[in-house]
Amino acid sequence: MSARLSLKSTCWCLSIALASLPLIGRSQSAPVPAAKEFEADLVTATVWPNGYSEVQWTVGDKAYRIISNVDFRVFPAALTLDSGTKVFNPVIVVTFLSADDVANIRATGALDSRDLPAAWPQTLPAQGGAAQYAVEQPVAVGASDPGLGVVNALHTYFNAYGAQLVAAAAARQQAAAVPPPPKRIPTPLGIVFKRIEHPTGAGEVQQ
Numbered sequence: 001m002s003a004r005l006s007l008k009s010t011c012w013c014l015s016i017a018l019a020s021l022p023l024i025g026r027s028q029s030a031p032v033p034a035a036k037e038f039e040a041d042l043v044t045a046t047v048w049p050n051g052y053s054e055v056q057w058t059v060g061d062k063a064y065r066i067i068s069n070v071d072f073r074v075f076p077a078a079l080t081l082d083s084g085t086k087v088f089n090p091v092i093v094v095t096f097l098s099a100d101d102v103a104n105i106r107a108t109g110a111l112d113s114r115d116l117p118a119a120w121p122q123t124l125p126a127q128g129g130a131a132q133y134a135v136e137q138p139v140a141v142g143a144s145d146p147g148l149g150v151v152n153a154l155h156t157y158f159n160a161y162g163a164q165l166v167a168a169a170a171a172r173q174q175a176a177a178v179p180p181p182p183k184r185i186p187t188p189l190g191i192v193f194k195r196i197e198h199p200t201g202a203g204e205v206q207q
Helices: 004-019 099-107 146-176
Strands: 038-049 053-059 062-068 085-094 133-137
Touching: 038 062, 038 146, 085 133, 099 133, 133 146
Parallel strands: 038 085
Antiparallel strands: 038 053, 053 062, 062 133
């Protein structure tokens, strides 16, 4: 009787001890990190000879336009940029204006005394140094507007890797300037063309 009581007491104490232990090795659901939001944008940029870029894109039904002191030709056509809270995947289409293009625009009277489009903001970021931009449209947009996220990511990327981007763009431009080698028409293997000379009179019909 006492032995059975002692055994029951031991089991009861053991069950209390196990219940008081932390949940080690038990199935626990680890916190799942929230999936980052993804944004794909078509970004068009018109680069002027003075190095400014007029950049346009649309988020939802809202159109944006900025003037950047970055020559957008340095960016590859497609990028994936992780801002920490959102992943941007811009596709960038660039048009470069030549001096003749600017002269034609000037002839229409669309340029102001700065020799820049009159619609551009009066205060523009200085050339050189950190990448910056001035908002042209919407006029009353704030710096925290989420629609500016893609250009904020692009300018942050340029500030971090500007030298590499400029070097890569120069390499692409140099490669594009090299004409491709002339195409060769391959001769089928095993075929050798020879000129056969016939002796005089060969092939004549004798009467």
